[in-house]
Amino acid sequence: MGTAMWTPGPLEIVIILVIVLIIFGPKRLPDLGRSLGRGMREFKDSVTGKDKDDELPEGSADTSEPARTTTASEQKS
Numbered sequence: 028m029g030t031a032m033w034t035p036g037p038l039e040i041v042i043i044l045v046i047v048l049i050i051f052g053p054k055r056l057p058d059l060g061r062s063l064g065r066g067m068r069e070f071k072d073s074v075t076g077k078d079k080d081d082e083l084p085e086g087s088a089d090t091s092e093p094a095r096t097t098t099a100s101e102q103k104s
Contacts, residue, residue, distance in 0.1 A: 035043070051059060071077075 048056065
C-alpha cells in the first residue's frame with residue numbers, strides 16, 4: 028500500500044536549524060532569510076498571476092524623460 032510522507036518533528040527542525048547556523052554562520056542568515064522570502068513571494072505571485080506590471084492602470088505609464096535634479100555642488104558653480 029502507500030507510504031505516508033515523513034514530517035519533521037520539533038527535534039528534527041532544531042537539528043536542521045543548528046546545522047544551517049553552523050554551515051552559513053550568523054552573519055549570512057539574515058541575507059539567506061531575506062532572499063528566501065523574496066523567492067517565495069515571487070513564486071507565489073507568478074503562480075497566482077499577480078505581476079508588477081498589472082498594478083499600473085492603463086495609460087498611467089510615464090513615457091516622458093525624467094526631470095534632471097541638480098546637486099548642491101552644481102548649484103554653487
